[in-house]
Amino acid sequence: MCASPILELKQVSKRFGGLQALEGVDFDLHEGETHALVGENGAGKSTLMRILAGIYADYDGEYLIDGEPVSLHSPSNALHRGIGMIHQELSVMPELSVAENVFLGRQPLTKAGTINWRMMNRVASEELEKLGFEIDVRQPLENYALGIQQIVEVIRVILSGARVIIMDEPTSALSPSEIDRLVDLINALRSSKRSIIYISHFLDEVMRVADRVTVLRDGRKVATLNAEETSAPHLISMILGREINATLPTASARRSANTLLSIKDLSADVFRDVSLDVGAGEIVGLYGPVGAGHFDVARAVFGMYRFDTGSVTVDSHPFPRNFSARYAIKRGVAYVTESRRTSLFLDVENYRNITLPHLSRIGGFAPSHSREVGVALPAMQTVNVQPCDPDSAVGTLSGGNQQKVAIARWITFPPKVFIVSEPTRGMDVGAKNEVLAILRNFRNEGFGVLVVSSEPETVLAVADRIIVMSRGKTVAEFENTAGLQKEALMGLI
């Protein structure tokens, strides 16, 4: 293209403590272009995006808008310069009306200084109609589907004067028809000379909307290509940095004789018709990109997420429609969440965190310190918590060790089914391997283990069988055979 770029990043680098998130990255954007940004988790996409959006002001390198260097201090600063961002978690106010959301923070005023509701409703309505949506803009936004909410946010950003719109994983929670509408929206934006930076895991989508694609790997830019010059498999090999392995997954035939966990046709708002089985002595990996709904399936099995239809059965005992975590624990389900803050009491001692679900079995009416430590200490040693001090608060441990404490909770009184979400999040390689070894031990002792993750490496490392979820539905189920690598999973979502 001959026109000069409206936005440029030159040799941008950013470091977080010991981690080099970006190294010498160049990026440019032309007017009216849709430029996709792809790469694995941890490749640097989020960091790059945040620098563009003004969230990070501290980095090396140059940021030029219309050829002039800028330094953006904040997202609102960026918006003033015409750069708006739509986060994966939308920033909408669900209880306010559609029109109010469109004009969030910029309500049109009457001469008297009050809000001009009529103008607000009229303009909002018109903008939506231009994109083919006829909806009542006075209704609260939460009455409408996520796809509409997202479009409202895009309109809001555009009306704020954004020339550049950064979209972070815009489609992970959308239905196919909603995705079509988003694609139409992007085309409309393109013809009105607006530029889009599109970040996504879904490479087929990227091929559908992008003019150019930039691939990041380990904080560096691998290549920037025109969309015609590449394809999804080509992108995968650049993302991974090697020739892709042609091993295809084989449909799984092997089933454990003794099914410990059986989920049938489970449906809620974010997932539909999910069925899976976990047998004794096997590890099932439930993989999907963030937003696929798999984490909520795990919560539902533990009674912490309400589902509409379907059934959960543990060891041949069917669960009632509405059950509590307490019920699930009693029937032998253990669950470690992906967020340590939700499952641990950070200011409380390690031993108390570990013995909490089992106090009735440990000490009767009055738990005693020595008996509790007697239970907690061996558990902590088995998972190798460092430093192994039952009396210090969990919050003093590193993230990886906190996770081990959360797992240790279920060791002394073993459950039948062990569900763990993102077991190795935020851990160094050593701790990761330890936790994965613990999971394999659980399997060898006859538990049924369900590992839920958005990291392909995790499920490939431990699972016997892998189930892939995307956009709320299961899309594949296969054996985790030896030659299988990440690209097999990446190609399925």
Add this chain to the structure above:
Amino acid sequence: MKRFRTLAPVWTLLALMLFFSVASESFLRPINLNNILVQVSTLAILGTGMTFVLLTGQIDLSIATLVTLTGVISAQLFLNVKLAEPWPTIFAVGAATVLGIVSGFATTKFRIPAFMTTLAMSLIASGLATWISQGRTYFQISEVPLFLGSGRIGGPDGFRVLPIVAAICLLIGYLVLRYTRFGRYVYMTGANPSAARLAGINTNIIIGVSLAISGFCAGLAGLVNMGRLGSAQPQVIESYLIDTIGAVVLGGTSLNGGRGGMLQTVAGLLIYGTLRNGLDNIPQIDPFMKEFITGVVLLGALIINLLLGGRARRDKTP
């Protein structure tokens, strides 16, 4: 250093005692120290229940009116319905407990914040008290509350029963919180309700029972209060609510739940009682200034508590 911080209320107490013993000659006399205990006894009984409720991360705004209602019910049953003891006592304290259970049920079953349910309950209780008593004061009360509130053990110069009742209450509360499974669940529910549920704790029951305990304590406090005054009247002593919350929080129990306990409440009660009593013992202070000074000192003590006791969390991982 951590020790020093958690004992902050104790240092405050000692500082106050030091100050008053220097500023006033009558402060340190045994009879005066005994007075302090008597003066805070009713608050101590109320504070026991409130400690449980605050630890679960809730609040009970109905205690003051439950105190009144208990007195009215007991007097009404004794004087007009002519029931013999122990029935008036049992029904009266029982009624307060039942209302506490109702507050607990409404809070947990319908997910109404305890602030609202207990606020509504306080109106219900005071309305009931006015209706039962028809607005009149009962000038005669039965021997049980009289003994508890004004009685002495060991002759006319013996120990007052009231502080003993308060001490027993605090002790039982302490033992339950520190040594029982239920006590553990109370702390966990307040510290992190979602983690508590994930660990299988039925947080609804814990909150409900805590509010019931608070109701019971309010009932007991109502009895001894009636005994202390020698009469039962439908007027509510509003200060009981604020003074109780103030004393408990002053001692170091957090309003957010999960932190604190009975020892802290004892410290808070003593600080409160010392402050009030100490000011009374300094005749030079303008009596109209006392409330102002109490407020200022309380604010100072709270700030010191928070500064010394607060901990910023290190790990910011979600």
